[in-house]
Amino acid sequence: MHLRSLRSVRFCAVAAICGVITLPVFAQAKPTSAELERSVHLRESWEYLTREIAWPASWLPDGSAFTYRKTVEGGFRFETVDRKTLAKTPAFDQVRLAHSLSEVTGEKVDALHLPFSEFDYADDGRAISFSIHYNGWRCTLTDYQCKEQTYPGRPRGFGVVRDLSVPADNHPRISPDGHWEAFVEDNNLVVRKVDDGGVVRLSQDGSKGNFYDPETIAWSPDSRHLMIYRVKPGFARYVLKVEAAPDDQLQPVLRRQLYPKPGDAIDQEQPVLFDVAKQSQIDIDPSLFPNPYQLSAPRWRKDGNSVAFDYVKRGFGQARIISVNADTGKAHAAVTETAKTFVYADRRFSHDVNDMGKEIVWASERDGWNHLYLINGRNGRVKNQITKGHWVVRKVVKIDDEKRQIWFAASGMNPGEDPYFRHYYRVDFDGRNLIALTPKRADHIVRFSPDMSYYVDNYSRVDLPTVSELHRSSDGHLIATITKGDITRLTAAGFRSPEVFKAKGRDGKTDIWGLVVRPTDYDPSHKYPVIENIYAGPHDSFVPKRFWPFGYHSGGDKVIGMQALADLGFIVVQIDGMGTANRSKAFQDVAWKNLQDSGFPDRILWHRALAAKDPSYDISRVGIYGASAGGQSTLNALLFYPDFYKVGVAMAGCYDNRMDKISWNEQWLGWPVDDSYSAASGVDNAARLQGDLFMIVGGQDSNVDPASTMQVVDALVKADKDFDLLVVPGGEHTVGRSTGPIDYVTRRLSEFFIGHLQK
Incomplete structure (x- = not known):
């Protein structure tokens, strides 16, 4: 019998002393060390038990065949299918590709565990391109040479502040007719004749503090005009991080990262139109694009009569396509999108x-x-x-x-x-x-x-x-x-598909959807504490809808991670509350200037609805965990909804949105920085903490400033609040989820919930 199935029964020995005969009380036995070890390694134990699970396909450029990755014995294999004959063949030599990647990266790459699941064909099918840890790679399929893709140019902090310590890519941009090449000299735009080398200076007003950016040069198709942006630099804020335990030396190292934050001054771009023959210059009237957060690169229409660029207003209340007449420089709004809350810039x-x-x-x-x-x-x-x-x-x-x-x-x-x-x-x-x-x-x-x-x-x-x-x-x-x-072997090992459950949200009408993961040895007569895996960022929805349960995503563990936790004696759930994306505009708008909400009113109703249906679902003992924005939501659960959530593990959280990256936070909280930032702040509201909190952060997090965690720590200490903290030296944003000491962090997270919910 499984240890957690044992029941300890306590009776009143002397009725006269006790007054009444009590009913049995069922106590939960905590997991053994062997059970904890099994849970920590469940993903690697189960991941390779499936067969023929395929990923989305990539077509060859000529459409004659397509390729996909699928699960096989011991890992994954890439397979190509001929469209006409349906014959299946290996897509490429995975052993050679793995060997090449191993040599280039210095890390052992296994042929059945190539570090990518999808790719694009390049060079007419003679090469493939893919990403590893967000970096682009390209490998030839003729001689199996792999190279990391590097892109010339000047980096920008979250797209809005140029890193002026890096030279701009100032290679000459050749006009379509081949007669001219354009570049920047002494912060001004010049063109040079290809045939005789004659130089024409088109601008005179460029300076170090208001320079022409060569990376924005755009020639018209007829070579008569070009557009370029003149740039006033913004504030170059750098986040400083001490790497206390570097791998290659004893002494600490100071790292720095260009990292604009909400409210910072950003680069101001002024589109400027030039007529090459007339050597004329027109600054485009900015009245149609005031206070831009970002302008896209200029793009010319194919007839050369006009050029267009996209505009997003700072604060994200408006987006436009601005069209400019090539001869007159007159601009008009080809499209205007305005919202009372926000225009979701990334979904334009x-x-x-x-x-x-x-x-x-x-x-x-x-x-x-x-x-x-x-x-x-x-x-x-x-x-x-x-x-x-x-x-x-x-x-x-x-x-x-x-x-x-x-x-x-x-x-x-x-x-x-x-x-x-x-x-x-x-x-x-x-x-x-x-x-x-x-x-x-x-x-x-x-x-x-x-x-x-x-x-x-x-x-x-x-x-x-x-x-x-x-x-x-x-x-x-x-x-x-x-x-x-085919999941026959996975099912035999104990895997059961999660239960899909829906309940009405705070308006009494809208369906809120979630998943329920129960212990492998689930006993409906037993009472289980509940743990919610939360990611409530407004930029997407997060409850898994597809089968593959093993991987990780930005919101935390997927189904197997939840299963591993459930097998320690919990029911683990994930929910998409209001404030997330992929439903109506009103559904997502709940998050606007209201990140502390995190859909909690909907989530709590969902929990209560499931508890009303399922007596084993014990909502007197509810924990919550999440990473990144999910870490912020986890902390906020204990700050703003402590009557329901009792225990939280918050990882790599953006606990104060003024400390986090400019792009994500101004999108949802707007500009200028106002009281909505403070209202959602785990620092400003730290004194409200109730329940048991465990925070985990990577010391070298490049996505969320790790100082955000330490500022919460400082506020909690000042408020005389007890909490637990784990700082992983050298750890990145995904520490404990897809990189870094995964097993260690998983064990610590699991033990925290066991210790505080299984009492």
Whole structure:
């Protein structure tokens, strides 16, 4: 019998003394050291028990075949399928590729565990490109030479402050007709004739404090004009971190990172238009793009008559496409998007139909849902709404200007289905002839052939192992099933799919969706403490919808990590409350200037609804854990909702948004910095702490300033609050989740919950 299945029964020995005969009390036996060890290593024990679980496909450039990664004995193998014959062959020599990567990186790379799951073909299929830890790599498939991709140019802190300690990429930009080359000299724009080397200085007003940036030079297709940005530098804030225990030496090292924070002065870019023949200069009137947070690179229309750039206003209340007449320099707003709360800058989409500026396909939430619109690019007015309904466009895959058709992914269109499941569709520009391409009730990732004639549909659910199918695009006809996941051995080892559960949110109408992971030896007659795995960042939704349960993501452990914790005697859940993305605009707007909310009113109602249905779900003992924004939410659970949440493990948290990166925080809390930053601050509200808190931080976190954690520590000490702290020297933002001492951090997290919830 499993140790936790044993029950200790305590009876009153003398009824006269006790007054009444008491009912049995069931006490929970804590896990043994062997059980804890099994839990810590559960992921590596179970990860390679599946077969034929395939990842989304990558097509060869000529569309003759496609490639994907799939699970095999001992790891993963890349396989290529011929589109016509359906014959399967190894995609490349994984042993040679692993050997090359090992030599270049200095780290042992195993052939069945290549450090990437998807790639893109390059050089007409003779090379592949992929990412390892956010860095780009390229490997040839002829001689198996691998190189890390380096990109010339001057880095920018979160895209808004240039690192002036690094020289700009000032190589000459050749005009399309080949007659001129443009570059910057003494902070001014010059052009040089290719044939005789004659130099023409086009600007005179550049200076060190207001310089022309050569990396923004954009020639018109007819070589008559060019646009460039003149830049007033912002404030170069550097975060300083002491690496106390470097690997290669005894003494500490001081590291620094360009790291703009909310409210900092950012680079100010002024678009300037030049006529090369006339040697004339026009500063574009900034009245249409006041106080820019960011301008995109200039892009010329194919006729050379106009140039456009994207504008996001600081504070994220407005986004525009600005179109500039090449001859006059007169600007107009081709599209304007304004919101009372925020325009989600990272989800903007636009497409210039025929690359002429007359019509623009634009994604907008103006009717309360993310949809596509056809905009008159001359006056900014809506010609027609292309998609409409209480569902959201998630991604535009392809636009065919000639056929006036759009292929896109959307979620929430199918009644009665999980509203986060992605499906793929085709629709005409006028909104007619909407065709569904992926009818199966699951989450889909589709990869189309280069000519859009075929597609590989990779679909799954948390309770449906991945299936990959080849289809014909014209009518969705199924050509062949390519792979079908087999989890027989995983199930035999004890894996059970998570339970999907939904309950009404704070408005009494909106469904809140989550997952429930129970112990492998779950006993419905037993009472289990509850642990919530939280990530509540407004930029996405986070509850897994696909089958692969083993990996990690920015919000923390996936299903197997939750299973490992559950097997120690807990029920572990994950929920997407209001304030997250991929639902309606109103659903996400809950987070606006309100990050301390984290969807907790919805989450607590969800917990109570499950407890009302399931007597084993003990909401008198609720813990919570999360990383990054999830770490902030974990701390806030104990600060603002201590009547419900009793124990928290907060990792790498952005506990005070004024200490965190400028981009993410001004997007959700706005600009200028106001009281909403303080209202969500774990520093300013530290004295409210109740319950048991354990904070974990990597000393070299490059995503969230680790000083954010230490400022909470300082405030808690001053408030005379007890807490636990683990600082991992040299640890990065993902310490304990995908890099660093994973087993150690997992054990400490698990022991903390055992010690404080299993009393």
